[in-house]
Amino acid sequence: MSRFNYPIFSFLVLFSVLFFNCKKNTVSTKDTTFAKADSILSLMTLDEKIGQLNQLSGYEELTGNIANEDGQLSRTEMIKKGMIGSFLNVIGAEKTYQVQKLAVEESRLGIPLIFGYDVVHGFQTMFPVPLAMAASWDAEVVKSASSVAATETAAAGVHWTFAPMVDVSRDARWGRAMEGFGEDTYLTSKMAYAAVKGFQGDDLSSRTTIASCAKHFAAYGFIESGREYNSVSIDDATLHDVVFPPFKACVDAGIATFMNAFNTVNGVPATGSAFLQRDILKGEWNFDGFVLSDWASIGEIVTHGAAKDKKEAAKIAIKAGCDMDMQSISYSNHLKELVNEGLVEEALIDDAVRRILNVKLQLGLFDDPYKYCNVDFEKQVIGSQDHKNVARDAARKSIVLLKNTDNILPLSKTSKIAVIGPFGNDTDSPLGSWRAQAKTNSAVSIYEGIKNKSINPEDVSFAKGCDLTVDGTHFIYHLKFNTKDKSGFGKAVKTASKADVVLLAIGENAFESGEGRSKTDIKLKGLQEELLDEILKVNKNVVVLLSNGRAMDISELSKKVPGLLVTWQLGSESGNAIADVVFGDYNPSAKLPISFPRNIGQVPVYYNTLSTGRPVQEGGNVFYSHYTDSEKTPLYPFGYGLSYTSFEYSDLKVSTQGKGADVKITVSCTVSNTGNLDGEEVVQLYINDPVASRSRPVKELKGFKKVLIAKGASETIQFELSAQDLAFWTLNNKKEMEPGLFHVYVGPNSQTGLTDTFEVSK
Known part of the structure; x- marks a missing residue:
């Protein structure tokens, strides 16, 4: 195999190794990589520079055509012409090798591509959703999970993850709350720092680390009404005191990249905000990595009404400091024309390219562009038992005990246990909605986990009771809930009546939370409440195992049952981890990273509100800050969680x-x-x-x-x-x-x- 067929690329590598290795004792590592980036930059044409700023998705075939200023070109042709700097969603050691080979061996300069992918809480070995891991209040949990995810991702030929999401969010309606670390800026900052260190380690050039990306910069968690892709109204104090600190923590951790938010800040689309990207990130914080748009968000500057067309949007974005264009092709189609017309200085493009090349250099892609493309290593690493052990530990540390009346928990391993509910034997929903390359139905179910730990597995029974949904798919956008079919109630009630205790597994399907899954109703859906009521008629010893990716309205439920565990979506080892806690082999220690409301009308509800002018009742009148039909405090506050001890x-x-x-x-x-x-x-x-x-x-x-x-x-x-x-x-x-x-x-x-x-x- 000939890796370096082109003379220019051979020269670049030889020059970098010989010249800069001689200087490494007198120049810092970052200075060295930036100097190397400049040496490459000096050889590039304007077209090649613009190509480095272009990221396309690999969902389509590489031979598929895509519209650009040269007409219809296949992705293969674009790679050979140096018109693409990065791909997302090209996955697997063999496939990334094939694509990288085109860039390295068949383009003029042979500049390697960088491959990115959404690895949010695991690659194939799945960890608890980030909101759940925040409940551990243990930065090492997040760091270890991110490190394992990085190892598996790198083994699959991918160099870069679009994580962590460090948006502080106080709104349980927002489906994407599951992807962040909760309502508090301090806790989120600690988890954000740990995630970056886990993904990137101490050496980005290691074959087991990947570049990390802080998103969404900024204020995406403050979207109005909790509705995805909505507008944001926010004051400067909240920006600086609440929104910015977790992003600054990522910079302090040495993060390689940032991603823009879809929303506006002070009326300006974040992708086109010089205040966010130039003044704060690259200015005040001295961030030296590169900034990526979110999916087509440069083009969406037009939709926001802040640009008349994509050409103007490209001008706004590059001037504001957005370095790489994800999928909108605005830079590819318009930057050269903007430079030729004198509307954009080429120096701005040079700065963006330099930053991108610098990250590629730090990843070691110029030293060995194929080092991430080892199929044998991929098979050896991904889904290993060691990784599953880390996932199990993270999962059990993320389970929150909210109620334990009369010490109903932990259970004896000799108890007769009925596992009931739509999530009782579910091996898919625990994987979460951002499941990367997890195998469908690969999670350990609650029923399996309880049977694995029980001394008398024959005394553990299961009855589904009801289906949560009715169309049998993953319901990517619109879910249809079962509100009529109670045919499973009879078996569930009979099973419950014979048990010492019932573990009732109810809550949300994994695809009820995540991107694009905002809600106006965060109560239990379908027939789950009715199922609970029927079970309680024959057995009062009910422990609810709540599957969820957000804070939920569980006010009625919590009144009815003596035991309540928040089990989130816990990943590959979900059932085993839940069994560890249910039987007391692990004493729960998790605390809520987000407040649980009494009802939807309270939302957003959070602990660190500002003082009001009338916070308490005076003189028995109604003229103070409160509701007339509900307490104003949350049902379960931020930081709350019980233990089996006191x-x-x-x-x-x-x-x-x-x-x-x-x-x-x-x-x-x-x-x-x-x-x-x-x-x-x-x-x-x-x-x-x-x-x-x-x-x-x-x-x-x-x-x-x-x-x-x-x-x-x-x-x-x-x-x-x-x-x-x-x-x-x-x-x-x-x-x-x-x-x-x-x-x-x-x-x-x-x-x-x-x-x-x-x-x-x-």
């Missing part, structure tokens, strides 16, 4: 040293395990700034620690806060701390705990 908080202490920007605050408390089992507790620290130049949230998470405490033992938990932790976007239009009095709270969730005050002087 914890007690005491002895809160706060001390300060220094003042102003040099202040250091130490907060400590004692946490005691007062139950009968060893257990992990997520100790959470919140602050409140009661008097400031802007109204501040009633509470803000500023620290958490997950600690294992033996039964009967106590641990002293200590936190350190700095002036930066107290800073916010002030009326001076900058992030700074305002000296004064602060409240501090330490406890098991956002609503309860110990409280004290401290003061910071100027």
Whole structure:
């Protein structure tokens, strides 16, 4: 096999290796790769430069034609002409080798392609959906899952994932909430940093790491009405204090790429926002990777009404700092003309190309463009037992115990157990909606997991009870729910009547959440509530295992049952992980990363609201912030989650040293395990700034620690806060701390705990 047939490519590789290896002791790695990128850039024509900015999807055949300024060209011809810099959705070591070979051996410069793919919570080995992993409050869970996903992705010839999604979202109606890490900016920032480190590791050129992409920049989680692709209205303080920090955490972690959001920010489409891309990302944060549009979002600048046609949209996007065009072909068709007309400086294109080449260099694609194309390695790595073990650990750490009346859980392994419900023996829905290359029906079901762990498997029975949906497909867009067929009720009731306890597996199908799956009704669908009522008539010992990809309205359900576990969509090892928790082999430690509402009318509901002018009732009148038909607090608040043991908080202490920007605050408390089992507790620290130049949230998470405490033992938990932790976007239009009095709270969730005050002087 001849890898470097073209003289120019051979020269580039030889020059890079000889010259820059001589300089590597005096030049930083990033400086070196940028210098290499410049050496390649100097040899490129304008057409070849523009080609690097063009990303196309590989869903269609490579020989399929695509419209561009040269007429109808096949993708193969475009590759040979250097008109494509990247593909998404070209997957598999053999296939990526074939496509890469065209670019490296049959184009003039032989510049390698970069292959991208949505690897959101696993490649073939599936992990819990990101919202579920955030419930672990354990950054190592996210890092390990991302690392395994990266290894499998790289083995399949793919260099780049469009993850993590770090949009803070407070709206349970938004289907894409499952793809993020919840409602809080601090927790999301910690998980975002861990995800990037998991995907990219310490060396992007490793054959087991891939480039990561932070999305969606910015404010996509704040879309109005929770409706996908909708508009956003947001103030500067919320942008800087809530939306931006998780993205900045990704930059701090060394992330290679960013993706734009579909929405507008201050009326400007994010893809065409110089404020977001030039001023904040590449300016203030000094991000040196490249920015990718979301699917056809450059063309959608026209639909937003901010450009008259795709030519103008291309001009707006490149000037604003969007480096690569995903699928709209706006750059391919119009950038050259814009440069020739003097409407776009070629230097802007050079900057974009330099950034893209730099990432390709960091991935090692110029050293060996085929290193990700090893079919034997692909077969060896993907879906290995070691990866499944990591998935199982992540899954059980993501399960949230919301209710455990009279300690109905954990169950004895000798119990007679009835597994009932549409998700009881489901091997597909646990895979989630962003399932990449997971094999259909490859998850371990709840029924399988419980039988695997039971001492007497013959005492574990199953009855579906009812189907959730009626058309038997994955319902990619419009789901049709079963509201009539109760033919399975009889068997379910009979099965429940013979059991010691019922595990009722109900909730959402995987395709009820995810991109394009916004809802106005987040209650249980179909006949599931009726099934529950029938089961309760013959057996009161019911533990609900809630399958979900979002916060749901489970107010009525939670009143009726003694046991309630949020089991999300947990991935490949779902059933085994649930069994670990149900039988007590793992003591649940997860906490909610998003508040569960009492009803849809509360949404969006979240813990860190701003103070209002009338927060409480005065004098018995109705003129204060409340509802007349519901409590205003969530049903289950952010940070909430129970254990099979109990914890007690005491002895809160706060001390300060220094003042102003040099202040250091130490907060400590004692946490005691007062139950009968060893257990992990997520100790959470919140602050409140009661008097400031802007109204501040009633509470803000500023620290958490997950600690294992033996039964009967106590641990002293200590936190350190700095002036930066107290800073916010002030009326001076900058992030700074305002000296004064602060409240501090330490406890098991956002609503309860110990409280004290401290003061910071100027």
